[in-house]
Amino acid sequence: MGQVSGVSGGGAWGRRPQVSSDPPVVASSSQVPVSVPVAAGVSGGGAWGRKPLVSSDSTVSASSSSSSTVVASETARGSEVRNPVPSVQVAATDKKEPMKRPDKGGVVAVRRVNLYVNHFRVNFDPESVIGHYDVEIKGENPTKKISRFELAMVRDKVFTDNPDEFPFAMTAYDGQKNIFSAAKLPTGSFKVDFPQTEEMRARSYTFTIKQVNELKLRELKEYMTGRSSYVPREVLQGLDVVMKEHPSKCMITVGKNFFTRETEKDEDFGFGVAASKGYRHSLKPTAQGLSLCLDYSVLAFRKAMSVIEYLKLYFDVPDFRQFRNFRNNVEKELTGLKVTVNHRKNKQKLTIVGLSKEDTKDIKFDLNDPEGKEPPRKISLVEYFRTKYGRDIVHKDIPCLDLGKNGRQNFVPMEFCDLVEGQIYPKDDLDKDSALWLKKLSLVNPQQRQKNIQKMIESVDGPSGGKTIGNFGMKVETKMTPVEGRVLKAPALKLADRGRACREEPNPRQNNQWNLMKKGVTRGSVIKHWAVLDFTGNRMPNGFVENLIERCWRLGMQLEQPIVYKASRMETLSNYNALEELLRSVIDEAFREHNGARPTLILCAMSGRVDGYKTLKWIAETKLGLVTQCFLTGSAAKGGDQYRANLALKINAKVGGSNVELMDTFSFFKREDEVMFIGADVNHPAARDKMSPSIVAVVGTLNWPEANRYAARVIAQPHRKEEIEGFGDACLELVKAHVKVTGKRPNKIVIFRDGVSDAQFDMVLNVELLDVKLTFERNGYNPKITVIVAQKRHQTRFFPATNNDGSDKGNVPSGTVVDTKVIHPFEYDFYLCSHHGGIGTSKPTHYYTLWDELGFTSDQIQKLIFEMCFTFTRCTKPVSLVPPVYYADMVAFRGRIYYEASSREKNLRQPPPRGPPSLASSFSALTVEDKAVFKLHAELENVMFFV
Structure with missing residues (x-):
């Protein structure tokens, strides 16, 4: 080893640290003016301060050393580091930090339960x-x-x-x-x-x-x-x-x-x-x-094993006499995997880039004389391994693995290669x-x-x-750390009984679920003009449409007979032009045969899950403004009345009906308040996708005090960017949509943000919220705003200490909240398990209040979120995630579907050029055409087409 140079001094070293004995301290609404007056006497959220200076060349680093990047999974608050803090500078006097907890936690409960949590003190x-x-x-x-x-x-x-x-x-x-x-x-x-x-x-x-x-x-x-x-x-x-x-x-x-x-x-x-x-x-x-x-x-x-044995097991063959019959499948399975070679002691990991075109016995190459005295001579691979390594090749009639790199080939017989441990097999590729x-x-x-x-x-x-x-x-x-959980009381719900509002009390003994066997939806929709598209070639279950109509009427909906019925084939779904023509023909026939009517709904029967579903949704929702409801004929045949009821709930919500409401309005708010809930999420491409855009979804409530109907906006932004571009504009658009429906502008807004780690709280507060505040202020609008982050990507789990502390499935009861011991030392967070975990172990949602101008106490904000979880429109039980976030997640996924459908159609029209993607195609820049892919049709901007 060489000489040590530049040894520097150091701090308190040279002793083994001792463990401390001290205990740790414990809708299209652009025409609507934004000058609608706020209710008299309601104050805004206060001056926000100066707009931060945006620097194009500055970044915020988690490390104090520019020469060093710490690769670690957790931040100071314990969440995964996924994206750097954006390059935004805020004056020190204006910079906002996550708020402190305003009290000592909640105290309200119908009962208390003893739990263990998978946190171990260090x-x-x-x-x-x-x-x-x-x-x-x-x-x-x-x-x-x-x-x-x-x-x-x-x-x-x-x-x-x-x-x-x-x-x-x-x-x-x-x-x-x-x-x-x-x-x-x-x-x-x-x-x-x-x-x-x-x-x-x-x-x-x-x-x-x-x-x-x-x-x-x-x-x-x-x-x-x-x-x-x-x-x-x-x-x-x-x-x-x-x-x-x-x-x-x-x-x-x-x-x-x-x-x-x-x-x-x-x-x-x-x-x-x-x-x-x-x-x-x-x-x-x-x-x-x-x-x-x-x-x-x-x-x-x-499994870590020889490539030969792996292939025999994987393809279920005793030998390779029929290798040519599945050569392409072998190459597809092996390419990209890592191996070590067993004819040498060096255990360096090498990557399989493909198979040799020739069988092993036919491969020859020029062998150079190591001393350079003799000219290169032609030698077979079989002879080379025998003379160089003393190894006879057994499987000569199959190709070699190509382990080369940088364009240089390196052929090694399969029998001398072993798969490296720890290579994930995609769960989507597993058999049933x-x-x-x-x-x-x-x-x-x-x-x-x-x-x-x-x-x-x-x-x-x-x-x-x-x-x-x-x-x-x-x-x-x-x-494990013992903690006490508080079980919150389920809210009374408003349903309908023979057309009249009735009170429904979710039963804790039934895990806070309710049923609609003898009850109806709160407000049933009237659907006079609708169509059926049967993509199965007339193989839809007998009487299904009639039975669905009957089930809708029992729920309080008025679903008339369809005015258009067309039979097609599943192949139509994979043909963009044919599919668009079919959908337009439905619109034309309805208009022509029924006095200018336009279908409120198209019911689509499918025999299986196909990519054409994505194309159908993209065309219908961005180009034609059609609400569609798809279903699988196999599920319909087996599902019975319950299946039809679930389908009816989705249809009712999509066309403007209301399935369930709270009997009593959210108690925190005053009678004169007009409140809006906003949810936001960003959907990122899959791990190996290096070019697709990230999809932003922002949703907002259109009614108050019911707060169960939402409008949605979909936005594309550069690849893997978490900070929402134009968040203020999106929120203002949703406020305008709310005004268009209610005639009132919200004086209080609660924003729920999904998908951000603790390290990105600064971005949410000092970039996204600031953008919302400044956009509102520029339009003479100053509502009070609360910002809450909802996190599901964490590892915290709760376990009942005894059977009496849990549900019938052994999980924590629906409505269990924990805000002691395992929460942040002083910031405003809590865990809520609002749902009933029927399968596996319940995963609570971690809610983090970053900013609160509305002045919630711990009890009030926990009660609000738990009660909101009962208003999710697609099911008759409380869900695990507050609905604005749940819906935003669904809409962002819908945007991903649009992108995949548009990319598929674009590639069919014009195959992509070879070579690395351009800036525009990798979505580091977005063209007008790119953004148009995600623009919702005006007919659907203010309806819940996505549920």
Whole structure:
């Protein structure tokens, strides 16, 4: 190794930190003027301050060092880091922060239950200091990217060769650029040499390490005790890497999840794929102190085995005599997978890029003389492996794997290649039986999930195993945190009985569900002009339409006989022009034969789930302004009266009816208030999609005090951008739609934002909310606004302590709220399990109030959200997510359908050019044509076409 240069001094080092004995502290409405006066005497939300300066070249970094990027899963508040904070600068005096909790939590309850939560307290020494080091590893060619395999290889050699200076057990490495250490490390540049072997040529690297920060755990304690509002994000990220150091060596690592290497017999699917149980964990500052939140998970993996044996199992063949018959399927399955070779000792992971065109026995190449004395000679691959490695190739009549890179071929016989562990098998590709079994393993009941979590926290391979965390002065308690939950009272509902309003009290013993066997919807729609499109070729169940009409009438709807009936085929759905022509013919026939009538609804019968469904929705909702209701004939035949009732509820909501309302209006608000609920979500492309846009959906209520009818807007924005562009304009449009329907402008607005992590709260407050405020102010409008984030992407789970504390399925009761111990130390959040968990383990929604001009107490805001969960239009039970967010999620997904349908149609008309996508096609820029794809038809802007 080379000489150490530039050793710098360091902080409080040289002693093993001790665990602290101190306990932790615990609608088209553009014509509507926005000058409609606000109700007299209602004050606005106050001056918001100056508009922030937008900088095109500044970014906010979570790290104090520009040369180092911490790869960690959690932020200071414990949520996943997915997107950087946008480049917006707000003057320090104007910058808004998440509000503090206004009280000590809620107290209202019909009963209290004892629960356990999968949070495990982490004790740490607040006087400890952790060194944060930046690591840079360069090869002989400085411009060549170093693989993760090489990074680990070089780091391991440095530490192995110098155990006194670089103690493994006192450090944690994130696998890329960051090392965190409980001991002082040398700094400088080191030359790392690997001598030539039969397996590898001689290599030389430069390992440069420099200290970039000292992480003082005192800052974390001060933050959790409320003595500091500074978020010690880098401290938490460093501790997160420390917690992951041991399991990353013992378990299969997939992103931020860890899975066991051993699989049990009942977890093997039998075709080279098996399920593996594991967990995901995160560190969270909570009211009881630092917590480790750990939850159970399951994934399907390709088994680590020889490629030959894998193919035999996967394709269920004893040999490869018929290989040519399934060659294309083999190449499709193997391409992209990683393998190691077994004819050499080097276990570097190589990627399969394809198969050789020729069979192994026919491959020949030029072999160069290593000493350069002889000219290259032609040699067969079979002879080369026999002379070079002493290996005879058995399977000569099948292709080789191509393991080359950068356009250079590297053919290796399949029998000398082994699949690397930890390669996920997509669950969508599983056969029906395997998919059901994986679902069964994933959706275990609460008691089993609790046992699985307990087993993992106690495992020697788990996050509390090994010596590393102890050397950093940390200790994880292995008992789940006990908490008290409060069960809220379900609201009385308004239904109808023979045309008159009636009161319905959801029964807690029936998990707060209600039924419509002898009741009707609150306000049934009148549908005189509608059509039926049968894409099954007249194979719709006998009498289905008549039975559906009868069920609608029993619910209080007036569904007349259809005025147009057309039979078609499923193939029509895959033909854009034919489908649009068919839909237009329905409109034309209705207009021609029924005195200018336009179909209020088109009922579409389908025999299966096909991509043409997306095209149907896109054409109907953006080009023609048609409300459609699709159904599967197989489900209709088996579903009976319950199926028809569910279909009727969707139809009623889509055409302007009301299925359920609260008997008593939301008690928090005053009689003179006009209130609007807004929901917003961003739908991002799939992980491997590098070019599709992100889809924004914003929905808002159109009626008050019922607050159960919504208008929607769909917007496309650049790929994977979470910050909503033009959020203020979208909200103002929805306010205009509300005014158009009610004649009143809301004086109070509650915005529910979905899909953001804790690290993005700053963006929500100082970019999105600011945009809304400024847009409203420019239009002479100043309502009071409350902003609440709804989070489902977390690992927190609650388990009843006894049978008496749970529901009939062993889950926490519907309406259970928790706002002690495992919430934020001082900010305004709580967990609510509003729904009944019938399958698996209930997942609560984490609600976070960031901004509140309406002045809710904890009890009031919890009651509001729980009661809203009873107004979701598609079912007769409370849902798990507050409806504005639920609907926004549905609309954003609808926007994704539009994009996929339009892309498919565009590619059929004009195949995309080869090569990398352009800026416009990758949606880093959006053209007028791009945006038109998502523009709703004016007829549908203010109806719930999406439910």
